[in-house]
Amino acid sequence: MGSRWQKAKMALSSHLCAYVPRTLDDTSSSSAAESVPAGRISGSRLAMEPDFRPSTPTPSSSGLRLSKSSGKSSKRFCAICLGTMRPGHGHALFTAECSHIFHFHCIASNVKHGNQVCPICRSKWKEIPFQGPTADVVHGRSRINPLDCPQEEGWMRILHGMPLPRASPDSGQQHNPVFHASEPNTFNDDEPLDSSLSELLGRDYTESTEGLTKTVEMKTYAEFPAVLASENCDSFTVLIHLKAPSATSRQGQRNHRSVFQSHHERAPVDLVTVLDVSGSMAGTKLALLKRAMGFVIQNLGPSDRLSVVAFSSTARRLFHLRRMTDSGRQLALQAVNSLTSSGGTNIAEGLRKGSNILEDRREKNPVCSIILLSDGQDTYNIAGGSQSRQGPADYQSLLPVSIRRSSQQGQAQVPVHTFGFGADHDAASMHSISESSGGTFSFIEAENVIQDAFAQCIGGLLSVVVQELQVWFECTTPGVIINSVRSGSYASGVSEDRKKGNVDVGDLYAEEERDFLVDVQMPACCTTISTMQNEFEVLGVGCVYKDPVLQEHVNLDVNKVVIQRPRTISPQQKIACLEVDRQKMRVKAADAMSEARGLAEQGNLAGAVCVLGNQRKALSESMAAQGEDRLCIALDAELKEMQDRMASRQVYEASGRAYVLSGLSSHSWQRATARGDSTDSGSSVHGYQTPSMVDMLMRSHTSFISSGGQRSRPTRPPIKPSRSCRGTLQAR
Incomplete structure (x- = not known):
């Protein structure tokens, strides 16, 4: 018994x-x-x-x-x-x-x-x-x-390897020494920069780049090599192509490691991450966010500084802006690991606190940025969220002045790179924040690729080789005037007499490229000239920028755009420049995406699909596409994906809007963004990826596998393709 x-x-x-x-x-x-x-x-x-x-x-x-x-x-x-x-x-x-x-x-x-x-x-x-x-x-x-x-x-068990917050010996409750009991009114308690590291940075950088080309590469292309002398040309396109220099350790081939392991050979960063810890982030989302932040912390160098702001109904700074030395990393990991989720979503308050940290700092690293992640809609500042089309416009008025992009040259800009997490975030507002500050908007559709999205972003931030880049151009021949400048989201201007223009480019990552189209008007040449003296100068192009490590300004020599103005033109001279044609297709594709998005927001999904289809058809007929140009093939795949995500209002609300806005952000800034499944190497998502971004993504994959995780491609349900106005472009 x-x-x-x-x-x-x-x-x-x-x-x-x-x-x-x-x-x-x-x-x-x-x-x-x-x-x-x-x-x-x-x-x-x-x-x-x-x-x-x-x-x-x-x-x-x-x-x-x-x-x-x-x-x-x-x-x-x-x-x-x-x-x-x-x-x-x-x-x-x-x-x-x-x-x-x-x-x-x-x-x-x-x-x-x-x-x-x-x-x-x-x-x-x-x-x-x-x-x-x-x-x-x-x-x-x-x-x-x-x-x-x-x-x-x-x-x-994703975070079990992280250190836990220390326990107070006097009480049974947890106590984290990196949390401030009460936040100061002014965030001027940033950790001072290490002067010895700054000296080492300059010395190593000078030695590693000695005898190497470390200036911006600038090229110009004319739409046609020749225009008849007797012809009044109302529209003629000039392409300005820029490419940033390589990272020093890669270019000097000093080792096979990525640039991020050579912390003394790049510009250090001041980074503030503003993280959503509202109730909707509970469980797996928060665990994956902690892991992604752990990856960021581990890949920052001792001269980089980090501060973390967590927001829900209110916002709090977890720790002051501090250098990521061994002890700094340890405290940062403890702070991130102690995060819990609860409350609502107050994005504006988190942004205010994040911008104040950078605005009030006593000392400044050459590069600074804010990373903002949220999985929901701001329930405190914008009524209606993404359902209200007035949301983004209202949101700009809530942004701190220090975040908003300024048209004044020389004024500091703090880019905010925003990440919309999951299906319920307010893509319109997140895109508006990034656009207003000069940052990018990424759409993290699958939860388990958040670390990859962060890795790609910091891969760029940790490889800034050019700052305050200004491109200028001038018409030196009488009668030539500037019609327009196609520069995407980059601020550009044309003088009143339409003889001069400029584009404010800002920062460039290592080996990053930029392309701008300048449309000019040219008069006929009435003067009789010989065959050997028929050169015609369309534009003079130059640029100036600052080296972020040496803090020195660099001026490039003027590049003159010259074409022929003969009395007769051969068939060979009538062939358009392939480089100009492919960039014109890129700009037109971005315009079609923007137009389709506007129609979709008005409820006209059929019209939006038709606009994208017409652009695919025009793209397939272009000279660049017929030459099997990889950019055109990628653009066609992206346009098709957008058509599929506009198959119905339900699909568009769930993922279409965020995917389109992330694409627009990528093309307008000519910078890589994450959208959809970032592990899909065949997507046009990677059109603007730099080698430094690829290196950091590989490091993210390696760290994930070595920690015992299995990276499987996330899938989404098949979307029924739209049939109206669909063009096709076959990759041969």
């Missing part, structure tokens, strides 16, 4: 998640207790320990692990369903922070009903398992579940 009572009591305790102390009767029937498998008893170690209390888990490098006194058989059975737990038996396993293991479907069901504590040791979990159907429908779109079985264990 005693043996049966012992079995019943221990089985009951396992189902009720309760600790049942042993009685005197229990000690007299130890053999009976031993006949019950230890794994079927919630507190299996109770029969082994004389004080009848569960032992305390001991910490290790991979998280909290149980003490060795625990019997191995306790890991063979799930304490919830009492079923066996063995790898390869078709059931995913979940390892909790306290190191107890359960069937994933059992514990996920337990958590779903509000139980967020361990059923065995009753410890409260910071990260809880999330279970949903493989294709959870959110706004008509399949929600990506990164916990693809059987990899849930790796995802949920």
Whole structure:
């Protein structure tokens, strides 16, 4: 009878998640207790320990692990369903922070009903398992579940390698020394720059670039090599092509490491990350965000400085702007690892605090930027969110003055690179913030590629080789005037007499390229000239920029655009320049995307699809596309993807708007953005990627795999292609 009572009591305790102390009767029937498998008893170690209390888990490098006194058989059975737990038996396993293991479907069901504590040791979990159907429908779109079985264990233990916040010896509560109890009114407590590092930076940079070409490469292309002397040309296009110099360690071939490992050979960065920790970020999202931030922290150098702002209903600065030395990284990781999610979404407040940190700093690194991530709509400042088309316009008035892009030359600009996370973020407002500040907008559709999106962004920020780049051009021949300048989102201007113009480019990453189209008007040449003297100067082009490391200004020699003005033209001279044609196609494709987006917002999805289809048809007929130009093939694939994401209002609201806006951001700034699945190497998403971005992405992939994760391509449900006005471009 005693043996049966012992079995019943221990089985009951396992189902009720309760600790049942042993009685005197229990000690007299130890053999009976031993006949019950230890794994079927919630507190299996109770029969082994004389004080009848569960032992305390001991910490290790991979998280909290149980003490060795625990019997191995306790890991063979799930304490919830009492079923066996063995790898390869078709059931995913979940390892909790306290190191107890359960069937994933059992514990996920337990958590779903509000139980967020361990059923065995009753410890409260910071990260809880999330279970949903493989294709959870959110706004008509399949929600990506990164916990693809059987990899849930790796995802949920994603942060166990990070240091935990220190505990105060005087109290049982957690205390993190990097959090300020009360924030100062002025954020002028930034950690001073290390002067010795600055001297080393300049010396190493000079040595590594000695004898190398480290200036911006500038080329010009005329639309046609010749125009009849008797012809009044109302529209003639000149292409200005710029390419930034290579990163020093790559160009000098001093080693095979990426530029990020040579911290003394690049311009250091002041970076502020503004992170959404509202209630919607709970669970897997927050875990993946912490991991992505851990990757950013580990890849910053000792001369780079970082500050983190977390916002929900309000915003708080986790720690002051500090250098990422070994101790700085440790404190930063502790701060990020201690984040919890709750409350609403106050994006504007987070941005204000982030901009104030950079605005109030006493010392400044040459490069500065803000990274903003949010998965929801601002519930405190913009009524209606993305459903209200007045949202973006209203939002610009809420942005701090220091963030807004200024048209005045020489005035500092703080670019905000925004990341819309998931299907419910306000893409219109996030795009407006980035556009107003000179940053880019990225769409993170699949949750498990957030680290890649961050990696691509900092891959650029950690390779800035050109700053304050100004391009100017002038008509030197009488009668030649400037009609227009196609520079995307870059500020440009033309003088009143239409003889001079300029483009404010700003910063360039290593090996980054820019292309601008200048349309001019040319008069007929009435003067009789010989065959050898028929050169006609259309434009004179030059540029000036600042070297961010040496803090010196560099002026490039004037590049003259010269064509022929003969009395007769040969068939060869009538062939348009391929480089000019492909860039004209790029600009027209971006215009079509913008027009289609406007129609889609008005509810005219059929018209939007038709505009994109017409552009695909025009693209296929262009000289560049017929020459199998890779840019044109990529543009066609992107236009087709946008057509598919405008198949219905439901699809457009879920992902189409964000995808189109991210594409517009990429083309207007000629800079890579993340959108959709960033692991898709065949997409036009990578059209503007630099070698430094690719290097950092490879590092992100490597770190993910080495940490035990399995990178699988996230998928979204198939979208029925639209059939109206569809053009085709076949890649040969």
